[in-house]
Amino acid sequence: MNNASPFLETETASRVTVTFAGAPLDLPLGANLAAALLTAGVGAFRQTPVSGAPRGPFCMMGACFDCLVEIDGVARQACMTEVTAGLQIDRPHEGDHDAG
Amino acid sequence: METDYTLIGGGVVGLSVAWGLLKRGRTVTVLDGDDGSFRASRGNFGLVWVQSKGMNQPRYAQWSQGSAALWADFAAELGDATGQSVPLEQNGGYDLHFSEESLQETVDKYNVLKEKLGGDYPFEVLGHNALRKEEPHIGPKVVGAILHHQDGHANPLQLLRALAADVRRLGGRVLTGKTVSRVSKPDSFRVTCEDGTTVTSAKVVLAAGLGAATLGPSMGFKAPIRPQRGQVLITEKLPKLINRPSLIARQVDEGGIQIGATNEEVGLDDRVTQPGLSGLAADAIAAYPALAKAQLVRSWGALRVLSPDGLPIYQHSATMPGAYLVTCHSGITLAAAHARLLPDWLEGTEAAPDLEVFSEQRFAVS
Amino acid sequence: MTRVDLAIIGAGPAGMAAAALAARQGLRVTLLDEQPRAGGQIYRDVDRAAALRGDLLGPDYTHGATLTAALKHSGVDHVSGAVVWAIEEGFALSYTKDGRGAQVMADRVLLATGAIERPMPLPGWTLPGVMTAGAGQILLKQSGVLARRAVLVGTGPLLYLTAAQMLRAGTPPLALVETATRSDLLGAMRHLGGALRGWRYLLKGLGLLAELKRGGVKRHVGATGLAIEGLARAEALSFSAGGKSHRIACDTVYLHHGVVPNVQAARSLGIAHDWNAAQACFLPRLDIWGQSDVPGIYVAGDSAGIGGAKVAEEAGRLAALHVAQAAGRITQTELDRQAAPLRATLARERAVRPFLDRAYPPCPEALAPADATLICRCEEVTAGDIRNYASLGCVGPNQAKAFGRAGMGPCQGRYCGLTVTALLAEANGQTPDATGYYRVRAPLKPVTLGELAQMDQTAQDAAE
Known part of the structure; x- marks a missing residue:
């Protein structure tokens, strides 16, 4: 994870702690998750299931599905998700499925 | 005469037959439809499947078994020839059951068939716990499964692509975007398309799927086939979740879970419906509860090509000698038989398989 | 199940303006939108952001607040965070909100789904x-x-x-x-x-x-x-x-x-589309009110053809007026009277398009990419692959999709559809119209199997 973010944040909002791929991050509460992760220095959100190539947000409007992350075991578009306290975010489908 | 054969239909059935004919030195022209044609070759479930077939006609079970046995070699040859593999797994497949009664009922039927086949019907019954060892994600509602060792699944789209590529490589002439309007036989066959294209050949094979229902009668066939809609779902690509395929779900080689399929008599309507999709999703989750969190990315309705008894039809025309009807529901399972065995039947050689039970004589005039 | 006179998909300028006007005419309106707050992409989050950085974003942006305000006071049932994934005849709109599947029935539907980047x-x-x-x-x-x-x-x-x-x-x-x-x-x-x-x-x-x-x-x-x-x-x-x-x-x-119409919803309904050479994209075939060849389905805003926010707003109102007339709320005379000023604005706004289309043509090397360039982001298919499928007889995008998976991923062809059509058209020497486009089906956006199953009738019956 690159913490020298290529993105500049101009708003100040109260922050909450989430985890991304197991690492804690402080993100603005209620922010667009994709924007918040980018600003926190996360560039690659996932690896493609086809070639393993890294991908990050592309369209920011829910059309391209490149910003997919996993929340509660479900692949979600980060750009269509709001930051809430305690959110556990993973790269999609990297862990094993529970045999449940 | 331009070629020995004209194949009407460029789907998996037509291309498999064309490929087999080319392999034995025949020349072929394949007439394929347009981008929007009803194409079972694009919409099918991809099983190479033996169990449950031919419960009332052991010869159909045998024909399917024969094709399944030829499949690996057939797929390997296509893969080598085109440089792109045709993924195939033949490690057995399940018939999943949600009640002890339905499981037992099916086992009884299989035993009857097994006897008729002289014992060549290798299946075993797995109770819930035994099944769970094989399929860790199986749900508690599944009481057990019949594991049939001759079953498997393939990538049907890669089969279609490989056939399209190799038929061309072998010198087959393939014309796409064609709708055949007329077949006549002044001396040799003349096949005319809506756009005015005419091709001539010594023989014609009608392998046009549902299109055979309209063209067939003019060529001396009953062609009593009808569409039956199957809605199919496919999820996002997932880590390994399902090992062996079943009629409910299979994990394709690219990673998605394919879920099938409805059986709907709705004519030529290939749309999907919310009730159809929801019902299939509910069944799949009952079998594999982890699927509840999987994202559905695509769904489609495809039209099965069904004869009244569900069996294939292989018929030589009485009124137009040299014209053959080849149609079936299981074009993927039977692809290897169509490629390797059917050419002998079309050519009338000694080695021709006995396909008498698949003739149209079984459809009584009502 | 809720039944409304008009369901609108998309709370951008077209959807917001149409919703407010239709409600004012006494229609029962449901407005379904994916975003948490109204505005669409052009006025994204305008209610919150205008105060924070309106100076930076300019008056063309802050204008959106007039539309969100009108929407708020209109009595429209604005369902935010609603992801529509199927539209079936009748019309039944299936959507997901907060992880639950739901449906709304509507006599008429306005698709105001906007544009995506070309x-x-x-x-x-x-x-x-x-x-x-x-x-x-x-x-x-x-x-x-x-x-x-x-x-x-x-x-x-x-x-x-x-x-x-x-x-x-x-x-x-x-x-x-x-x-x-x-x-x-x-x-x-x-x-x-x-x-x-x-x-x-x-x-x-x-x-x-x-x-x-x-x-x-x-x-x-x-x-x-x-x-x-x-x-x-x-x-x-x-x-x-x-x-x-x-x-x-x-x-x-x-x-x-440039941007192109987001046609997923319209295509899924089988609405006829025609190639527009000036905008280098497909446009839904519509009458002067924005009604498609599927009676009862309207398209307005950039999803009907790129015109910008002002055009979208007025086209949305025009469609809403026609719906009001069709539903018997206003007379033909009233319809024509109210439509006249809208049409005048539309004509004025649209007059600029030929200039913009010519001044800023799409980038040629992105319209016909080199063989090695990925054109389907989801399935990682290259332009060369598509050209190869053309040589294997693929006359249209659906056969090419079957051969090589372009358009099969989660974006469902949104970011490769026009490229695949263009590549096949060029390779086969056909027009884009003859080449065609992907057959778009439900789900318009991915939906979890759990959300789908929870809408299963037998499951619901069992629970009752």
Whole structure:
């Protein structure tokens, strides 16, 4: 994870702690998750299931599905998700499925 | 005469037959439809499947078994020839059951068939716990499964692509975007398309799927086939979740879970419906509860090509000698038989398989 | 199940204006929108952001607040965060909100699904750090987030606007790399004619360019050989312009060469579409009210053809009026009377399109990418693959999709559809119309199997 973010944040909002791929991050509460992760220095959100190539947000409007992350075991578009306290975010489908 | 054969239909059935004919030195022209044609070759479930077939006609079970046995070699040859593999797994497949009664009922039927086949019907019954060892994600509602060792699944789209590529490589002439309007036989066959294209050949094979229902009668066939809609779902690509395929779900080689399929008599309507999709999703989750969190990315309705008894039809025309009807529901399972065995039947050689039970004589005039 | 007179998909300018007007005419209206707050992409989050950075974003943006205000007081049932994934005859709209599936029945439906960026497949366009200029706009509007070291690439007024906003915010782009040439602009001047709006656009564009020049933003025109370099993320843009090779190190690349209608919903309903050469995209076939050849289904705004926010707003109102008349709320005379001023505005606003289409043509090397360039981001299919499928007999995108998976991924062809049609049309020597487009089916957006299953009737019966 690159913490020298290529993105500049101009708003100040109260922050909450989430985890991304197991690492804690402080993100603005209620922010667009994709924007918040980018600003926190996360560039690659996932690896493609086809070639393993890294991908990050592309369209920011829910059309391209490149910003997919996993929340509660479900692949979600980060750009269509709001930051809430305690959110556990993973790269999609990297862990094993529970045999449940 | 331009070629020995004209194949009407460029789907998996037509291309498999064309490929087999080319392999034995025949020349072929394949007439394929347009981008929007009803194409079972694009919409099918991809099983190479033996169990449950031919419960009332052991010869159909045998024909399917024969094709399944030829499949690996057939797929390997296509893969080598085109440089792109045709993924195939033949490690057995399940018939999943949600009640002890339905499981037992099916086992009884299989035993009857097994006897008729002289014992060549290798299946075993797995109770819930035994099944769970094989399929860790199986749900508690599944009481057990019949594991049939001759079953498997393939990538049907890669089969279609490989056939399209190799038929061309072998010198087959393939014309796409064609709708055949007329077949006549002044001396040799003349096949005319809506756009005015005419091709001539010594023989014609009608392998046009549902299109055979309209063209067939003019060529001396009953062609009593009808569409039956199957809605199919496919999820996002997932880590390994399902090992062996079943009629409910299979994990394709690219990673998605394919879920099938409805059986709907709705004519030529290939749309999907919310009730159809929801019902299939509910069944799949009952079998594999982890699927509840999987994202559905695509769904489609495809039209099965069904004869009244569900069996294939292989018929030589009485009124137009040299014209053959080849149609079936299981074009993927039977692809290897169509490629390797059917050419002998079309050519009338000694080695021709006995396909008498698949003739149209079984459809009584009502 | 809820049954309404009119269901509208999309709370951008077309959807908001239509909803408010239809409700005022006494219609029962449900407005379904994916975003948490109304505005669409053009007025994204305007209610919150206008106060924070309205100065930066300008009056064209803050105008959106008038629409959100009108919507708020209209009595429209605005369902935010609703992802519509199926529209069936009747009309039954299936959607997901907060992880639950739901349905609404509507006598008529207005699709106001807006635009997406025209796909711009260039070498390296899938690398993290490469985004659309629209994405940059959304980052700024909704989140107040700016790229520190960005290069803007492509063509069109949005690039100028984005660059100027970045400059004003103190993070000017490293460069503006335009694929359009000076002769494109000069040639387009002929199309200005008497269109006053056109001259305003032109002057606005020139004003922005002057501002960028004063701010020291480097500008290149007629750029070719574009490629984004980098292994794990975008590191530089390389290109040729003015007879020289250039390489600009950067962290972010914003791509843009116009927007195209988001046709997923319209296509899923089987609405007829025609190729529009001037806009280089398919447009739904509509009557003068925006009604399609599927009776009861209307399309307005950029999803009906790119016209911009003002056109969208008035076209939305026009469709709503027609729905009101069809539902017996207003007479034909009243319809015509109220439609006349809307049509006048539409004509005025649309007069500028020929100029814009000519001045900022799509980037040629992104319309016909090199063989090695990925054109389907989801399934990682290259332009060369598609050309190969054409040689294997694929006359249209659906057979090519079966052969090579382009369009099968989660974006469902949104970012490869036009490219695949163009590549096949070129390879087969056919028109885009004859080549056709993907058959779009439900789900319009992915939906979990759990959400689907929970709508299963037998499951519901069992639970009752």
